[in-house]
Amino acid sequence: MLNKAENWLKKLLQYQFSDVRLFEQALTHRSVPGGNNERLEFLGDAVLNFVISEVVFRAYPLAPEGDLSRLRASLVKDTSLAELAAGLGLGEHLILGAGERKTGGHRRDSILADALEAIFGAVFIDSGFDAARAVVETAFGDRLHEFPPLDELRDPKTKLQELLQAQHMGLPAYQQVNVTGEAHKQRFEVSCSVLAVDTVTTGEGTTRRGAEQQSAEKMLEVLSQSDAT
Numbered sequence: 001m002l003n004k005a006e007n008w009l010k011k012l013l014q015y016q017f018s019d020v021r022l023f024e025q026a027l028t029h030r031s032v033p034g035g036n037n038e039r040l041e042f043l044g045d046a047v048l049n050f051v052i053s054e055v056v057f058r059a060y061p062l063a064p065e066g067d068l069s070r071l072r073a074s075l076v077k078d079t080s081l082a083e084l085a086a087g088l089g090l091g092e093h094l095i096l097g098a099g100e101r102k103t104g105g106h107r108r109d110s111i112l113a114d115a116l117e118a119i120f121g122a123v124f125i126d127s128g129f130d131a132a133r134a135v136v137e138t139a140f141g142d143r144l145h146e147f148p149p150l151d152e153l154r155d156p157k158t159k160l161q162e163l164l165q166a167q168h169m170g171l172p173a174y175q176q177v178n179v180t181g182e183a184h185k186q187r188f189e190v191s192c193s194v195l196a197v198d199t200v201t202t203g204e205g206t207t208r209r210g211a212e213q214q215s216a217e218k219m220l221e222v223l224s225q226s227d228a229t
Helices: 002-013 020-027 038-059 065-076 078-088 098-102 109-127 129-144 156-166 208-228
Strands: 173-180 187-193 201-205
Touching (some): 002 020, 002 129, 020 038, 038 065, 038 109, 065 078, 078 109, 078 129, 156 208, 173 208, 187 208, 201 208
Antiparallel strands (some): 173 187, 187 201
């Protein structure tokens, strides 16, 4: 099985380990007794963040720190990494415990994302930073050249605040309206109001922040409709 994985790595990520035990560890989920990839994932996360930070820093020489952070986050978040790992076919090479195999762990986003970061960490240990950067860049491919528009990366609360400030309308006010459910499974309802707008919007979510984001998104829709009339 490991030989097949090594061939996969060499073909798709153009890398061959000097110490193949590092590669085996990177592929091993914590559901397997003994050593697993959690420490390598920790290291790989740091390597990945540095590589992506440098890429976006050079790609957007005039962008403020906030935009750079949002762009980096869009590339390194678990869902993005899992999509990338799945596209590379990493799942079929994972070493999983019996329970994870039965429940489809090779397709689970968190497991795929962690394993990909673990590979980056393992390459760093095996050959150093330049080799790890090359593997990251190979893995990401065109994603490091075809970035989403920066405006699309701003969350609704940020978009709303920037819009109101640009129009000198004051900051939005968020107020918790209701909380339902037991402590471990609460649902929040939050309102959003703007002094210059009669409408109050509400949002719901499993966190207060999520509810605030939804209420802000609805307020943006209200303001957009008022501008159109």
